[in-house]
Amino acid sequence: MFCNQCEQTAKGQGCTVRGVCGKPPEVAALQDLLIHAIKGLSLYAHEGRKKGLVDPDVNVFTVKGLFSTLTNVNFDAADFEKLIKQCADLTARFKEKVAAAGGNVEFSDPSASFQPARDLEGLIRQGQEVGMASDSSADADIQSLQQALLFGIKGISAYADHAYLLGKEDDRVFAFIHEGLAALTDKSLGLEDGLKLVLRCGETNLLTMELLDAGHTETFGHPVPTEVPLGHKKGKCILVSVTT
Numbered sequence: 001m002f003c004n005q006c007e008q009t010a011k012g013q014g015c016t017v018r019g020v021c022g023k024p025p026e027v028a029a030l031q032d033l034l035i036h037a038i039k040g041l042s043l044y045a046h047e048g049r050k051k052g053l054v055d056p057d058v059n060v061f062t063v064k065g066l067f068s069t070l071t072n073v074n075f076d077a078a079d080f081e082k083l084i085k086q087c088a089d090l091t092a093r094f095k096e097k098v099a100a101a102g103g104n105v106e107f108s109d110p111s112a113s114f115q116p117a118r119d120l121e122g123l124i125r126q127g128q129e130v131g132m133a134s135d136s137s138a139d140a141d142i143q144s145l146q147q148a149l150l151f152g153i154k155g156i157s158a159y160a161d162h163a164y165l166l167g168k169e170d171d172r173v174f175a176f177i178h179e180g181l182a183a184l185t186d187k188s189l190g191l192e193d194g195l196k197l198v199l200r201c202g203e204t205n206l207l208t209m210e211l212l213d214a215g216h217t218e219t220f221g222h223p224v225p226t227e228v229p230l231g232h233k234k235g236k237c238i239l240v241s242v243t244t
């Protein structure tokens with residue numbers, strides 16, 4: 001396995017045996033495979049938008065799937081097996097719609113024609129072959145931008161998934177996620193293009209945080225200073241540390 005998506009990463013370089021977070025190598029492979037599958041889905045979703053096709057199921061699945069690969073969110077291999085197969089089904093269905101609308105469905109990237117293995121062991125093997133998402137044949141700066149874009153999109157997806165659960169969504173967010181992931185399959189993408197996408201990723205993240213903020217305040221009200229019990233007692237807790 002190789003994962004360097006968070007600040008906990010081993011030796012500041014990458015977790016290679018097991019995640020410092022506890023992520024087992026089999027789950028790392030399944031997460032890599034899910035990202036690969038979602039890149040394929042994104043190619044069709046991005047193309048579909050050019051033809052006026054927007055599918056709420058594709059949008060919601062995309063952010064849920066990406067969010068599930070963030071640190072400490074989900075280590076359940078069976079969940080990833082379901083998500084990967086669900087992604088392949090969604091992709092096949094949406095590809096048909098894009099083709100019927102006259103959109104391009106001829107993509108050379110392997111993610112566009114991904115077919116999941118039948119069982120969990122086969123999926124893990126596929127994930128090991130796919131590996132981490134950046135293009136290892138690309139220039140080091142391009143790879144850095146690819147990783148910044150992917151990790152940025154994962155962060156946006158976490159906010160977008162939460163906002164959606166609170167009744168807030170904006171197709172500009174889903175559209176950017178699909179465009180950004182589709183761009184990760186484009187080997188002709190240069191430094192300038194990558195930089196522009198990363199900057200737009202930051203802008204889209206702000207938009208998504210606004211959605212989440214509106215969802216929170218409309219659901220739970222504006223946060224106000226509130227007295228809470230201090231000290232400790234037996235049981236589970238949330239630790240809050242304050243530096244002044």
Ligand code: SF4
Pocket residue numbers: 003004005006007008009010014015018019020021022023070071072
């Ligand atoms: S998410 Fe887990 S496996 Fe990945 S870098 Fe962070 S600690 Fe390591």
